Amino acid sequence: MKNLTITASPTPAGPALVVAGDLDHTNARQLRRAGRGAAPSAGQVLTVDLGNVGFRDSSGLTALIALHNDALAAGADMALVAVSASVRRLLRLTGLDQVFDLRDRA
Amino acid sequence: MSIHRRNNVRVTGRATGRTIVLVHGFGCDQNMWRLVEPALAEDFRVVLFDYVGAGRSDLSAWREERYSSLDGYARDVVEVCEELDLRDAVLVGHSVSAMTCALAGEAAPDRIGSLVMVCPSPCYIDEDGYRGGFSAQDIDELLESLESNYLGWSAAMAPVIMGNPDRPELGAELTNSFCATDPEIARVFARTTFLSDSRKDLAKVTVPTLILECEQDVIAPKEVGAYVHGAIPGSELVTLPATGHCPQLSAPEATAAAIRSFVSALGR
Amino acid sequence: MSPAAGGCEEPGTGVPGTRAKFSALLEDSAEDLYESAPCGYLSTMMDGTIAKINATLLGWLGLSRNEVVGRMRFTDLLTVGGKLYHETHFAPLLRMQGHLGGIALEMRTASGSRLPVLVTSTVKKSDDGEPLLIRTTVFDATDRRAYESELLRARRTADEARRQAEADRERLREALAVLQQSLLPAALPDIPGVETACHYHTASAMQLGGDFYDLFALDDNRSAFFLGDVCGKGPQAAAVTSLTRYTLRAAALHEPDPVANLRVLNTVLLDRYTGDDPRYCTAVVGVLERVGETVEVRMAAGGHPPPLVLRADGRAEHLPTPGGMLVGALPAARFVPVRTTLRPGDTLLLYTDGLTEARTGPQRELYGDEALKSFAEALAPAGPGRVIDALTDLLRSFGDGLNDDTALLAIGVPARTDPGRRTSA
Numbered sequence: 001m002k003n004l005t006i007t008a009s010p011t012p013a014g015p016a017l018v019v020a021g022d023l024d025h026t027n028a029r030q031l032r033r034a035g036r037g038a039a040p041s042a043g044q045v046l047t048v049d050l051g052n053v054g055f056r057d058s059s060g061l062t063a064l065i066a067l068h069n070d071a072l073a074a075g076a077d078m079a080l081v082a083v084s085a086s087v088r089r090l091l092r093l094t095g096l097d098q099v100f101d102l103r104d105r106a
Numbered sequence: 107m108s109i110h111r112r113n114n115v116r117v118t119g120r121a122t123g124r125t126i127v128l129v130h131g132f133g134c135d136q137n138m139w140r141l142v143e144p145a146l147a148e149d150f151r152v153v154l155f156d157y158v159g160a161g162r163s164d165l166s167a168w169r170e171e172r173y174s175s176l177d178g179y180a181r182d183v184v185e186v187c188e189e190l191d192l193r194d195a196v197l198v199g200h201s202v203s204a205m206t207c208a209l210a211g212e213a214a215p216d217r218i219g220s221l222v223m224v225c226p227s228p229c230y231i232d233e234d235g236y237r238g239g240f241s242a243q244d245i246d247e248l249l250e251s252l253e254s255n256y257l258g259w260s261a262a263m264a265p266v267i268m269g270n271p272d273r274p275e276l277g278a279e280l281t282n283s284f285c286a287t288d289p290e291i292a293r294v295f296a297r298t299t300f301l302s303d304s305r306k307d308l309a310k311v312t313v314p315t316l317i318l319e320c321e322q323d324v325i326a327p328k329e330v331g332a333y334v335h336g337a338i339p340g341s342e343l344v345t346l347p348a349t350g351h352c353p354q355l356s357a358p359e360a361t362a363a364a365i366r367s368f369v370s371a372l373g374r
Numbered sequence: 375m376s377p378a379a380g381g382c383e384e385p386g387t388g389v390p391g392t393r394a395k396f397s398a399l400l401e402d403s404a405e406d407l408y409e410s411a412p413c414g415y416l417s418t419m420m421d422g423t424i425a426k427i428n429a430t431l432l433g434w435l436g437l438s439r440n441e442v443v444g445r446m447r448f449t450d451l452l453t454v455g456g457k458l459y460h461e462t463h464f465a466p467l468l469r470m471q472g473h474l475g476g477i478a479l480e481m482r483t484a485s486g487s488r489l490p491v492l493v494t495s496t497v498k499k500s501d502d503g504e505p506l507l508i509r510t511t512v513f514d515a516t517d518r519r520a521y522e523s524e525l526l527r528a529r530r531t532a533d534e535a536r537r538q539a540e541a542d543r544e545r546l547r548e549a550l551a552v553l554q555q556s557l558l559p560a561a562l563p564d565i566p567g568v569e570t571a572c573h574y575h576t577a578s579a580m581q582l583g584g585d586f587y588d589l590f591a592l593d594d595n596r597s598a599f600f601l602g603d604v605c606g607k608g609p610q611a612a613a614v615t616s617l618t619r620y621t622l623r624a625a626a627l628h629e630p631d632p633v634a635n636l637r638v639l640n641t642v643l644l645d646r647y648t649g650d651d652p653r654y655c656t657a658v659v660g661v662l663e664r665v666g667e668t669v670e671v672r673m674a675a676g677g678h679p680p681p682l683v684l685r686a687d688g689r690a691e692h693l694p695t696p697g698g699m700l701v702g703a704l705p706a707a708r709f710v711p712v713r714t715t716l717r718p719g720d721t722l723l724l725y726t727d728g729l730t731e732a733r734t735g736p737q738r739e740l741y742g743d744e745a746l747k748s749f750a751e752a753l754a755p756a757g758p759g760r761v762i763d764a765l766t767d768l769l770r771s772f773g774d775g776l777n778d779d780t781a782l783l784a785i786g787v788p789a790r791t792d793p794g795r796r797t798s799a
Binding site for chain 2: 420421447449453455456457459461467470478526
Binding site for chain 1: 605606607650651652654656676677678679696697698699700703704707708778
């Protein structure tokens with residue numbers, strides 16, 4: 001199990017989070033907090049880089065849904081970047097690939 | 107689990123001789139009989155065992171409900187006799203086990219033909235004119251003594267105490283573990299022993315009975331020996347030239363001689 | 375520091391003053407050491423009669439030599455408890471071993487107070503091995519006994535706390551088991567013309583699982599079923615499971631349309647759990663309708679692994695529902711219908727992802743959809759009972775690779791029992 005690290009940085013298009021490590025029920029709150037801290041404003045896009053993330057249970061998905069809800073509520077949008085094949089499979093199974101904006105690069 | 111393994115049953119001596127079952131009391135295990143066993147084994151078939159909870163018995167078979175009354179210990183005695191299909195055996199019970207053997211004799215009259223009671227006491231606590239020698243507080247003191255000596259007892263000792271037939275080097279009982287028992291088990295046995303009152307069971311003993319007492323015994327003083335003798339019709343009382351509560355250790359020759367002459371006089 | 379002040383110089387090497395002190399020490403006779411040693415000494419005959427005792431011990435006990443020597447036995451110095459312990463443990467051990475060390479006893483002093491002591495005894499034997507006398511050393515253990523009493527008290531407190539914790543844990547386990555059972559049907563109902571079987575694997579007895587299933591009759595010809603997995607675990611997940619189960623049951627009775635039923639559930643969950651605390655589930659919902667000797671199955675799925683059908687001819691096929699979304703996560707969620715016909719000998723299998731997400735083999739790889747399909751193909755044709763039995767064995771074989779709850783529900787149409795089919799099998 002790899003420790004979770006989240007780094008946040010501002011970009012012209014909006015805040016960017018780079019997440020690395022394994023997400024599960026013990027640490028998914030960190031991602032929720034980081035998203036709330038990044039707080040994209042109306043018209044911006046919150047990008048979340050998942051290039052080095054493993055999902056250990058459903059709590060990673062829950063965090064992404066919450067981030068997405070927050071972004072929409074603020075009039076902003078959310079994009080997932082560098083999504084691995086296994087996370088893509090999970091997003092496809094749950095239908096979330098139709099909801100989230102999946103991009104190769106930020 | 108066979109009774110053999112459960113009670114660590116050992117059979118020695120002359121296979122054709124009359125069977126004598128040596129039953130240890132509270133405190134230690136069948137090793138209590140080590141010094142009298144050779145003399146008895148010359149003429150008799152000698153059966154030794156440990157109560158469940160003592161010595162190298164199977165500790166996992168111990169149940170508090172069963173061993174909280176003397177009947178539970180008596181069942182061990184009867185089950186050992188059944189396992190070996192004994193008939194007309196001589197039960198030799200030390201201390202509290204003198205009473206256990208009396209109960210066993212009542213429960214299995216075919217198997218048990220006579221009794222030897224070594225330093226018996228049917229009741230340890232003074233009551234209504236009866237002199238057992240102790241008060242209820244005294245027994246609490248004993249429980250405290252047990253407790254303070256068990257501080258050194260640890261789970262690490264358990265394997266040694268439980269015994270390991272595959273590793274005889276552990277079996278050498280010449281360490282303090284000879285008398286060491288799981289503190290829980292010892293507490294129950296101590297309580298059961300010293301709070302028991304089997305006076306009314308004495309009158310039910312109908313088999314030939316030998317009572318052995320010591321000249322000086324703090325646990326079973328001579329008044330108690332006389333009481334037991336008076337309560338069992340036709341019993342024989344022998345006072346051994348010994349002090350303490352364990353004549354089989356302090357005066358093994360005299361103890362063995364008394365048992366031999368009693369058993370030899372029984373006829374076949 | 376001057377050498378003279380040290381007092382612990384090597385004898386003969388230092389100043390004259392040191393040498394004088396050392397000589398004075400040599401005057402300390404063995405007799406004086408015996409009498410005034412910082413511990414008690416005592417020699418007894420084999421019957422316990424005291425033959426010799428030192429001044430230290432007499433002082434502790436408040437007794438005179440005349441009262442003791444030749445008149446008292448060792449056990450006379452002990453409290454009653456000590457006497458009993460001596461007779462049942464100490465004396466036998468000493469007889470057997472010839473030596474005994476560090477035994478805790480209590481002595482009774484002349485004033486009636488108690489003196490906790492540690493006793494060590496050795497039997498002195500004659501040249502031909504006859505025991506002659508017992509030599510005993512007695513240490514004052516007052517402080518140590520006080521410390522031990524503290525330890526004992528602490529241990530009793532800890533034992534009590536542990537017993538309490540175990541009892542609490544056991545009660546919690548029982549409560550959880552009862553709650554868990556309340557989220558599942560006690561038994562599947564008998565549905566004419568259909569065979570069913572189910573299995574529920576709980577990953578942890580201390581954690582409520584989030585998987586659920588149900589099967590119930592709608593009318594004479596139709597029945598409804600569902601199986602799913604609520605996100606998360608524990609009491610919150612159980613609350614979602616309960617809400618989900620009763621919502622789906624009510625919705626199916628109201629309108630036997632699987633897609634509509636999932637929409638109702640989606641609305642209910644979104645309404646109950648808002649933005650910050652999304653609670654959702656994946657689910658397959660379906661309606662069975664008997665048509666002659668076959669059963670028509672209409673299903674809808676949201677975010678759930680695809681159902682599998684084991685055909686009577688030995689094939690196994692997934693019934694994919696691509697694009698079906700999590701239920702309760704998104705306002706405009708899409709749910710995808712799928713239908714199939716179960717003919718005699720066909721079995722429909724619904725499962726949660728505990729099965730396909732199990733880790734297997736040395737590389738701990740995902741078991742996966744394809745492995746499950748191959749497993750089903752090897753099994754087919756098979757009725758619900760046999761399918762669930764085989765999968766239960768499979769789950770067991772995963773060992774600790776199976777770390778999630780798993781629900782299994784199999785629904786089949788009994789195979790025709792005509793002789794021709796049997797011989798061809």
